[in-house]
Amino acid sequence: MQKQKFTSCTIGSYEKKCFSSLTETEVDLLYKNSVKISFAKGEVICKQGGLASHVLYIESGLVKVFIDDGVSTLVLKILPSCNLLGLASVSDKNKTFQHSAMAYLDSEIRQIDITVFKQLLFQNHLFAKEIIDILIENSAQINGRFFSLTHKQSYGRLADILLCLAEKIFKTNEFDLNLTRKEIAELTGISAETVVRMLKKFKSENIIQITGKSLKIIDYTRLKRISETG
Amino acid sequence: MQKQKFTSCTIGSYEKKCFSSLTETEVDLLYKNSVKISFAKGEVICKQGGLASHVLYIESGLVKVFIDDGVSTLVLKILPSCNLLGLASVSDKNKTFQHSAMAYLDSEIRQIDITVFKQLLFQNHLFAKEIIDILIENSAQINGRFFSLTHKQSYGRLADILLCLAEKIFKTNEFDLNLTRKEIAELTGISAETVVRMLKKFKSENIIQITGKSLKIIDYTRLKRISETG
DNA sequence: GTTATTAATTGACATGTGTCAACCTTTTGC
DNA sequence: GCAAAAGGTTGACACATGTCAATTAATAAC
Numbered sequence: 470m471q472k473q474k475f476t477s478c479t480i481g482s483y484e485k486k487c488f489s490s491l492t493e494t495e496v497d498l499l500y501k502n503s504v505k506i507s508f509a510k511g512e513v514i515c516k517q518g519g520l521a522s523h524v525l526y527i528e529s530g531l532v533k534v535f536i537d538d539g540v541s542t543l544v545l546k547i548l549p550s551c552n553l554l555g556l557a558s559v560s561d562k563n564k565t566f567q568h569s570a571m572a573y574l575d576s577e578i579r580q581i582d583i584t585v586f587k588q589l590l591f592q593n594h595l596f597a598k599e600i601i602d603i604l605i606e607n608s609a610q611i612n613g614r615f616f617s618l619t620h621k622q623s624y625g626r627l628a629d630i631l632l633c634l635a636e637k638i639f640k641t642n643e644f645d646l647n648l649t650r651k652e653i654a655e656l657t658g659i660s661a662e663t664v665v666r667m668l669k670k671f672k673s674e675n676i677i678q679i680t681g682k683s684l685k686i687i688d689y690t691r692l693k694r695i696s697e698t699g
Numbered sequence: 700m701q702k703q704k705f706t707s708c709t710i711g712s713y714e715k716k717c718f719s720s721l722t723e724t725e726v727d728l729l730y731k732n733s734v735k736i737s738f739a740k741g742e743v744i745c746k747q748g749g750l751a752s753h754v755l756y757i758e759s760g761l762v763k764v765f766i767d768d769g770v771s772t773l774v775l776k777i778l779p780s781c782n783l784l785g786l787a788s789v790s791d792k793n794k795t796f797q798h799s800a801m802a803y804l805d806s807e808i809r810q811i812d813i814t815v816f817k818q819l820l821f822q823n824h825l826f827a828k829e830i831i832d833i834l835i836e837n838s839a840q841i842n843g844r845f846f847s848l849t850h851k852q853s854y855g856r857l858a859d860i861l862l863c864l865a866e867k868i869f870k871t872n873e874f875d876l877n878l879t880r881k882e883i884a885e886l887t888g889i890s891a892e893t894v895v896r897m898l899k900k901f902k903s904e905n906i907i908q909i910t911g912k913s914l915k916i917i918d919y920t921r922l923k924r925i926s927e928t929g
Numbered sequence: 930g931t932t933a934t935t936a937a938t939t940g941a942c943a944t945g946t947g948t949c950a951a952c953c954t955t956t957t958g959c
Numbered sequence: 960g961c962a963a964a965a966g967g968t969t970g971a972c973a974c975a976t977g978t979c980a981a982t983t984a985a986t987a988a989c
Contacts, residue, residue, distance in 0.1 A: 517703060590831070591824045597831065598827070602790045605787050607838065608838055609787060615845045616773045620888075
């Protein structure tokens, strides 16, 4: 049986510009029917259950997408710039947002009128196909994260996130960990206290090094192994 | 803060015919470029990692869609008739299936050539929109299941599945539980032994009644409460 | 119908993680 | 610069679940 690896890494990895399939006129239309808003770190971009009359496009920044039931929170994904958010409102069944979103870093968000967005979907089939591709990729990623959070032990999940931060966000082995323990806890589905203990363990085993806010991955191979066997 | 309820219920609930937005000619084209295959209960319909040159449509039966890493299995959803399967192969990035599928009951599956499927996506924007809606609905459901499996205790998850079986599949409070304990375990993300113990507990508390294969929900209200709080 | 498999049940046990409470440290607000 | 708030760390403890092994029941194979 072939082995497949899953990771709880959450970074939305859609690298391209989403609007490449639109003509110049269409892009114009889209921009005319949208507004750009700035959100400071920590600000709420949209709220699960709130009315959704637009699709959101992340022009810059980093956004956390999550659902909660009033007691606990599940982070679905983290989206960097050039990603779409709240696509669910494209479906006529959804009048409200299916999830909440918060700015992890200062972010610029473009709100696109849903009617215009739908119109473009209808008139440009390449665009429609692109949206389909995005939805499919998104599903695949959530599924991987789903598998990891339900079947990996905590150490593996924590390793996942550290690797994800190093590889996909900061693109270096040493970076400032500007997430609180509680935020890491949400990302990994572990309690904040346990996160502390685990980081401490990683530290004591010389897998990582923490100085103030700075985190450095020392034993990359080992961390990778923990992520896989975890 | 508003409360939102999530359930680990997995039944794909897309009630409609997927091809309603196609013209007669298009449906013809689709049928000419597809074949219908029968699968007996337990047979594998598609395998994660296998080449995907077609989209699958469930004409009848009940199908379990899952991913695994060679050690453990995560059931993503259960699909009844009139649902599409393997839509991921619509994306040009995916040459292979992202998940496996198995027949829970004897099922008839139509394999639709992916090229023709894509062609229809391009030429009929209503169809494209319909596929987008399906993908969106699918995501919403997986997210709910994701939340439940990661944040609910086992009793709540087991209650979820029992309710799901009663409400969505059998549509009655008394039905034959034609799933093994191991299958229930996979669905709920619990070990088979624990499932046995929990069912026993439900029985001893007069919430359910089990006679042979037959399962009857006695205290529906209580089960519902367990599903919500647990 | 008898045997061989597979599924279900049960008990004993280990352990990974969450919870709670206390305390320390850093950041924020004024 | 000080007070207040928020975040981080640690220990003690409980307990929900998984794992392993053994036994019984049900099903399939011949």
